[in-house]
Amino acid sequence: MTLISLRRAHVRYGPLEALHGLTLAAPGPGLTVLLGRNGSGRTTALRALAGTVPLCGGAVVWDGADVTGTPAYERARRGLVLVPERRAVFGTLTVRENLELAAPDAPDLARALDAYPALEPLLARRAGTLSGGEQRMLALTRALSARARVVLVDEPTQGMSPAVAARTYELLAGLDACVVVAEQRLPPALRAVPGVLAYELRRGALAFVGEAAELARPAGGQG
Numbered sequence: 558m559t560l561i562s563l564r565r566a567h568v569r570y571g572p573l574e575a576l577h578g579l580t581l582a583a584p585g586p587g588l589t590v591l592l593g594r595n596g597s598g599r600t601t602a603l604r605a606l607a608g609t610v611p612l613c614g615g616a617v618v619w620d621g622a623d624v625t626g627t628p629a630y631e632r633a634r635r636g637l638v639l640v641p642e643r644r645a646v647f648g649t650l651t652v653r654e655n656l657e658l659a660a661p662d663a664p665d666l667a668r669a670l671d672a673y674p675a676l677e678p679l680l681a682r683r684a685g686t687l688s689g690g691e692q693r694m695l696a697l698t699r700a701l702s703a704r705a706r707v708v709l710v711d712e713p714t715q716g717m718s719p720a721v722a723a724r725t726y727e728l729l730a731g732l733d734a735c736v737v738v739a740e741q742r743l744p745p746a747l748r749a750v751p752g753v754l755a756y757e758l759r760r761g762a763l764a765f766v767g768e769a770a771e772l773a774r775p776a777g778g779q780g
Contacts, residue, residue, distance in 0.1 A: 567614035585735025636706030648685025689716030
């Protein structure tokens with residue numbers, strides 16, 4: 558089992574503290590969702606796990622080892638993939654070239670196109686000319702093709718239709734990896750899925766932890 562966690566993590570952007578001693582743990586294989594409004598710290602938590610922002614206190618632990626001082630590129634070499642909300646594709650390269658970069662040792666276009674058939678007629682297009690939803694599909698093929706151990710995705714379904722969003726969460730949940738996604742609200746595709754771990758963040762601190770299905774229940778509801 559893979560486990561990546563933050564332990565009493567503090568992150569500052571200049572005078573602003575974005576994470577206030579946050580502790581969370583994501584097991585794998587499995588899906589963990591970080592929820593919160595803009596400014597809640599969910600994106601910062603992903604970046605801290607990936608090593609793209611430094612901690613000013615606390616630790617990042619991966620499989621029992623402290624990787625707080627391990628640079629982002631080294632975490633990537635060990636099997637961590639981060640798909641950010643923005644600038645997640647190479648806009649000047651074609652869709653095909655982006656797909657080939659996702660797994661340069663063994664490009665598997667068939668696997669990516671099976672996940673998102675809508676990309677096939679776009680293979681010759683430059684990625685920067687795609688719609689927002691198409692770019693998210695292309696960006697996510699990195700996570701689906703890289704055979705990563707840890708996959709971190711910020712707002713994976715932004716710009717997607719409900720059907721494609723549901724398909725995306727089906728794909729992410731099916732990965733043999735520790736998958737952590739950040740969303741503003743609990744995605745409809747996860748509301749009745751058992752075993753999905755949810756953390757709700759508010760102003761850089763933990764407000765809720767439990768199964769995602771618990772958040773979907775009406776207040777006072779049974780079962």
